Every structure is written in C-alpha cells, then in structure tokens.
Amino acid sequence: MSFLEYCKNLPESDPDANRLRMLLSPKTDENLEEMARTAREITLRNFGRTIQLYTPMYLSNYCENECVYCGFRSGVKVKRSKLSLEEVEKEAQYISSTGLKHILILTGESEKHSPVSYLEDCVKVLNKYFCSIAIEVYPLTDEGYRTLINAGVDGLTLYQEVYDQHIYSDLHPAGPKRDYLFRLNAPERAAEQGIRTLNIGALLGLAEWREEMFFTGLHAKYLQDRYPEVEMSISVPRMKPFGGDFKPLCEVSDRDLVHAILALRIYLPRVGITLSTREDSLLRNNLVHLGVTKMSADTTTAVGGHTATGEASETVQFGISDDRSVDEVKAMLRESGFQPVLKDWINTSK
C-alpha cells in the first residue's frame, strides 16, 4: 500500500494519527513549554548531547521545473551553471578541510544537464573526501537510486514540498515535478534499493502548516514502519524570500516552527530532525535544545559556492540566514552543551 492509499484508508478514529493531530493542534500551543521539556528529554535520551553537522554542495542549477516559489525554476533569468568534476574536487577539498565528513549534494531537475551518470561521476570524486554522501536531487527511478547507492550514496533528502495535492498541482504548473506520486513514492524506491538514511519534509509556508506537518509526521512514521533498517529524519524548512514575487500562502511564525518541531519529536522519538541555515543564528542556537539532531554549517546555496568567487553569487537559490563557519557552529554547540559530531558513518561497501 502506497503512502497515499495508506492516508486514504486511515480511519478517522486512528488513535496514533489522532495523537499527532492533538500534538499539532492550536489547543496544545498553550502547553508549549511543557512540550519543550518533554521533547528535550526525549532527544537527550535517544541522541545524547550531540548534534551532527553537514553542509550542502550545489552541483548544478539547471532546471526544467516551474515551481512558482523557487528562484531556480525554469524560465527565471538566473545564471545557469554546473560544476565540472575538477570543480567538484576543489569544493570537496575545501569542505573536507573544514573537518566535515557528511555532505549533501544538490542539483536542479534536469535529466539533460545533471543526469544520473553525472551524479555518479561526482559521487566517485566525493568518495575520497567524505564518509557519507546524501543526495537532494529530483526523484529517481529504482535504477537511478541503485546506481547511485552502488557508487557510494548512502542518504536521500527529498521534500514533498507540499502534501496537499491541489496546492501541489497549482504550484508545479509544468515540468517533470508535476507528477505528485512519482515524488511522493521516491523515498520508498530508495529504501527498496538499500538507502541508509531518508530525510523528508514539507516546505513550510506553501499550505496550512499544521496539516502539512501532520502528513509529514505520518509519512515519516509510515516509512519507519516499513523500513525499520533505515535511519529516518525530517527537515522543517521554512519558505525563504527569493528574487521572485511569490508570497507564502501561510505564515509560519517562530512559535509555529517550534511547535512543529516539538510535536514531531514527541510523536517520533527516534526520528532525527534536521535544521538548515534557512533559519537565523539566534533561532538555531535556541532550537538545538528542543529536538534538533542535525544541522548544516558553512552553507551556501550557490553552485560551487564554497570555493567559487564572483559569478557564483549569481546562482544563489535563496539567501541563507546563518552564514557561520563550521568552527563557529562548533563553538556555539559546545557553549550550549552539545558535542558537534562531524563523522558518524563508515560506508563499508566503498
């Protein structure tokens, strides 16, 4: 049964789903402090006083999609570029010199410019520098995932963006991303091929956040139940302003974001929660106490942005709100009583 069928067949009285609804409901907002204490305690027991660090590496921003909320979408006049393997190596050398051993590679959706074979070549270069390579690219077929896992990829990050199918359809008017189900079922395809970690999420701001977080939590639970061998995690990205005129369809305040994180943590005690630099340093400093287990550091959303200069800035997808270096994030974590974990995997098949 696919996740969509699972949702359709979910009885209204399902106690587990209702628990998540209750955790996310406006009524529990007044108990936020109590929820925060519970979430913190659950996180400490399950993950200890540690936060894992990673950084994204943008390989290419060619894109055939027209996501109306995205600065990289097809038709938007931004400079398009794609890293050569030499440039990938240069980025890798720089990033690994900061001590990071976990990397997340990203591309826009373009079979033509960033096909699986290109990603495979990049992964082979990155294997020399990193102990864990995750991908955040367009959804692939079984074969695509198999190829990349065999090449050395061990993690998949894929946001559904928005679980509401009507809104999804409105926001993705053209391009391969219009196929809601192909995207929704992608984490399972990767799990079937033996991926080690899955990270899912909804882009907060595209639809009513409580509903979106409800389906995100349910989706994570569904995947965890079916693939217990996979390490699950959830991201909670909030819409960031970009060059265009898209306005978020739903305001998500800091308090709402905190509420979402706490509800997910309490509902899924063993699932990781990933926090990107979309959020500013002050908020990130505070969120480490509430359930977050993974954070990015020293980030850029520009293609080759870690090492390129000048023109690279024209390929920025969205502005980040926390530009601290790896050392600065490490120092913040230590001050907050957390051990920054730079290495937490060993890929024995390499």
Added chain:
Amino acid sequence: MKDIFNAGGKELTSRFFLGTGKFSEKSLVGDVIRASGAEVVTVALRRIDSGSKEENILNYIPEECTLMANTSGARNAEEAVRIARLARAAGCGDWIKIEVIPDNKYLLPDNAETLKATEILSAEGFKVFPYMNPDLVAARKLEDAGAAAVMPLGAPIGSNRGFRTKEIVRIIVQEIKIPVIVDAGIGRPSEAAECMEMGCSAVLANTAISTAGDPVGMARAFAQAIEAGRLAYLSGKPAREFTARASSPLTGFLRNSGRD
C-alpha cells in the same frame, strides 16, 4: 581475596564498562573514565575520525583502557564483520562489540545475524562481545560460537527504563559459563547494582551517565553501585521474606496432637 574479572583474556578490576557516544564533549569521556575507574570503553567505529587530532575520540581515552570498538550501524552480519575488520585494521585492537541492529525504531538487535557475525569473528581471533536480546538459547549458541561474553539488554538503548529483562537475564546468568554483561537501558545506579547482585559480571552504561547533570558524579555513582552489587553477590545475599510467618502453620498439628 581479590575479585578479578577475567574477560577477553584480560584481568579487570572494574566491572563498569562505559559507552561514549552521547557526551557533550569528547574530553568529558576522559574525566568520566578517571572518576569511575572504568577499564573498558566502547566506541563506535563510525564515529572515529582518525584524520583529525581534535575530533578523534581515541585521543581522549587513557592508554591503559581497553578499547572495545562497536559495529554500530551494521544491519546484518556481513556489515558487522566488515566493520570489525576495519576496526582492527584501524588499530582498535581485537575486542569487538557486535551490534547488529536492523531496527531504528527501537534499536533492538538481531540475534540470528549477531550469531553469524560472532562465529566468523571468533574464528578470526577477535574477542567478541555480542549485544543481544536476552534469550537463553541464543546465549548458549553465542557461547558455543566462541563469544568472550554475552551482552543482553536491560531495556531498549537510551530508554533509561531500567532492568526490565531481569527474569531472563537471571536464567542466562545461571546457565552459561561466559560472563554476562548487561548493556543498555540501565538508567540508575541502583539498577546497575541489581544486575550485579544477581550475578552479572559487569554493566555497560552510556546514556544514564552522558545525559546526567553531572556526568562525572554520575559515573562515580555507577562505579560504586556496581561495586556494591558485586560485593552483595559475593557475600551471598540473604533470601527475602515479605511477611512474618508462623513457624509451621501447615504441619504444626502434628506436634500439638502428639503425632510428631
């Protein structure tokens, strides 16, 4: 007489094994070891960053400690075996704690795959310490496969729920000859003491110590509780009675009637 604990071909005086994965500072591990007198420390190979002096946890573990690398992340016997071999090649010695966990929801181990890995690694000369679901038959098979000890869980990892599996662990302690080391779930020193009073050979703790307000103090408390529990076991714990009983309520009539 000195109470020496023989495990993996070594003579240990401390029966407190320490896990290292959840501390706020790697340097704290050294302080905790020194305060508690722990002689065996387990480290996940996946966390060892040998390329970085500052980030390498091994640099914080006193030399006199015995390192027991663990196969955290392995989902089957094959992956556990590969990690164990990598650990030995990386200079982590031949003590290996096998963790085969195909379940990320509860972190419960797979005894069948653990047994396979134990057979292979024991034959390769490793001192194998398998983490297991408490099960007498599995424990006997691990013993036959050459395990240096068995490490049944007290409760799921990180749960701090205490010694929930005690009835089964008690049977394992009585029935097998290799050391029984309770690993996981022990949340308080008193629960560690209970394991030892029962006759377990040692206790491994991590979460209870690393997430305590004062990890060094808590480690010391665990060490003392483990010592106290061991002494109680060696001293022959008196049997428990909950209520006072008349001396012979069922056969007293014999005496009263002169038929005794």
